Amino acid sequence: MTATAASSSATILPFAEPAARSGRDARPLRLITCGSVDDGKSTLIGRLLWDTKAVKEDQAATLARDSGQQNDLGLPDFALLLDGLQAEREQGITIDVAYRYFATDRRSFIVADTPGHEQYTRNMATGASTADLAILLADARAGLLEQTRRHATIAALMGIRQFVLAVNKFDLVNYDKAIFDQISHDFRELALSLGVRQVTAIPMSALKGENVVYASEGAMPWYQGPTLIEALELATTRSTQTGGFRLPVQRVARPGESFRGYQGTVAGGAIKPGDSVAILPSGTIANVKQIVTFDLVRNAAVAGDAITLVLDRQVDVARGDMIVSIDGPPMTGTGFDAQIVALQPGGIEPGKRYWLKSGSRRQRVTVEPVSQLELSSGKWQPHASTLAMNAIGKVHLAFEEQAIFDTYEQNRATGAFILIDPDTLNTVAGGMITAKRADLGGIHLEGQRVLLSLPADLAEQIMASELFAARRNEVEIRRLSGKQATDLLSDTGEND
Template identity: 80%
Template sequence: MTAAASTALVSEAPHTDTAPVIRDSRPLRLITCGSVDDGKSTLIGRLLWDTKAVKEDQAASLKRDSGSQNDLGLPDFALLLDGLQAEREQGITIDVAYRYFATDRRSFIVADTPGHEQYTRNMATGASTADLAVLLVDARAGLLEQTRRHATIASLMGIKQFVLAVNKFDLVSYDKAVFDQISTEFKALALTLGVRQVTAIPMSALKGENVVYSARAVIPWYEGPTLVETLELATLRSGQSTGFRLPVQRVSRPGESFRGYQGTVAGGAVKPGDSVAILPSGQVANVKQIVTFDLVRNAAVAGDAITLVLDRQVDVARGDMIVSLDAQPQTGLAFDAQLVALQPDGIVPGKRYWLKAGSRRQRVQVQPVQQLDLKSGKWQAAEMLQMNAIGKVHLSFDETAIFDPYELNRGTGAFILIDPDTNNTVAGGMITAKRTELGGLNAHEGRVILSLPADLAEQLLATELLASRRDEVETRRVTTSAARQLLDDIDG
């Protein structure tokens, strides 16, 4: 296709109801994010328009509603996304809008998220299920604090593929130096977030340059892919690396002869005959049968809604988790986490919140430890987290909690905090680790219990300091599992 033909298609793409051929079984989920007025809704609208995802009646309505909003004779593509009346009146995005589009090679689900700081919680919601983030930057303004905030939240949510869309590039006269400066600055930020897969693209969402069609006619020095070409080559988020996980949502007892445990598989796979454990009780059973609404299954994998029948009577309740016997999640009373504060009151140290993870709801006390300085990119000590702050916290539970680290399993490593006084969701968080690990120090009634490998413990006891006070030291030889249980008991 020539550059001239490409330009013609950009300015007036035809619309058709013919469905493209879809080759991938699961759509790529992506999120557009960035600061206010960077062009997120316009970009997605342009994607829908140029991939022919806009039906004839929608196109006619769009042209009618757009009026004379720009000098190019083009519709206001943002109207395809801004569904709320307040959004259309103010020209901003408030809620998360999900849209589907497809090319001949792949299908996509895109989340358009708000750029305003007060709607950061909505952006975090969109990022929680995305495989890739498209971060828009106004070429005239460069990286802003909200840009950094959105990039940080996306990385915390486990997104490792970024597209840096340097938008409104026509307004800086397609200056290569501007593009190089912004892309270099963002890639340095991405490295601090642990993100190494970044594709930077100069574009104009309004004109459609480098969105679906190449803009080599006006940006001859750019030889990289368009946005759509990048999305077509992106990888889906890798499968969960944990064992089988079934958070129990309901116990089904339609009759005396049947007892099943219902939920959606949150990780791994299971088949009849597999041995499983019920947490937090630790009871063990074997899988007898896997039932869905219309048939008996030979296996179930992550994402399947199932009823699990066990081979023996065990005590299982809503909020429990049925897991692989040989690959269990972490249990305990104290965990480390990172979270985003979502309400004006922020996170109050020592306050007791409800923590909801899957079907399990528990009382938890939150102690802020550090807060991320978005300007410097460094973690700083913090006693309280204000609204929209990104922080590290200690979680202390009244009863045994069950988690996987978020990087291993989104479903069993994510949570929300609920204010018991208002029932508002005050934070969204991700588990990073269990606070007490084998080999840690634990204070208990004026003493410290040090759990070490046997050979290292013997060497330590032989030192001059401990040898002189040997009568004050109590030693126990226990198995690894027993040691872990001992430390859990101490935490409680």
């Protein structure tokens, strides 16, 4: 049954910009389409825009003119609503990320149509970095391909925990329920291995509009689940206010001698006048005196607000510093664990010094690959010496000075970064912080003795062992503060 013959499963309103609409969630749901080449991503989103009346009259006229007679159903080529570049239209592929807005009576949406070709993986990663939900397409005739798995993995690494599996072109397999069951089973297993448990699988035909906005009960009476639009209306947005306050400083404003403010976009949490904050990396403490925007003084600010923060005392703050809440600070250190996606030919060179950019801060870093994801098996293969283009790897980051991060799972804005080649200035990788590495650890020489620094719990276990008790008189135990230990190991390193 085609969309025109089916009864509506969602009430559709004429298109308007999301900011101008009322009576629905204040923040639009951000979503991406991803998957392998020719799985129908652009056609699906074009059909979604068409059936939700998000296509204006002049766009519809242009679409009809450009489509010609490209299918047997007499329908326009919906992919042209997304593929706007000349190269995309000539080759029939998606190259760049295309963002579109649409809305129903329940909520509004921002959708990013991302390319399926392997060489444009970096564009897909860009679209996934801000999304709340991923629509992963799979051609019903081919099932899950390597690029399908790569996109699912990148989406999961980017913190997306809601997936819609769109088993597309289902009309070409005669609406066979067994095929749908097998593909959805395979994907659920993949999703579980990625830590994703919220998956909605939908059989559909994007070209015909079946189970996109309108249900297809006639062709698939065995499917009782939601249409795509119904699944999107029930999805949740990712909160940006969890955790402590974060303000990466982009600019110090000095319009006159009597005013000094620190400008930036709030990257997490909330703040109000009177709250105590710390300036990192210096650790200086101050109180918030005033919150200023371009046209007024505010009594609070939350994540996403562009503000100027005025403090109650003169402190040394520069671009790249971060103003944070003192009761929920981020991690600071010189060593971090991360997962990255290599984005350029040549990949990532072990031991090479790159520029790492996160927010307004740029620092020198050395990257040590640890393991690489094998997409066919979903397993991490250890001892990765290099990470080629499009490879997904776990790495150690070693900084030359103090770095400031949250884990990406906790805060996307302060847990994400890009790596820049200092020779070419190309962006060679995008990454997510997973944990802080201990600044102390390992074995260090101090004269004729060996200094063994251990985590406290492990040290306690060793001290309680029989072997330690038998050699107790030969061992000197030092319980040092973090600063003392850092100074000691720094001196040891200089003497080696």
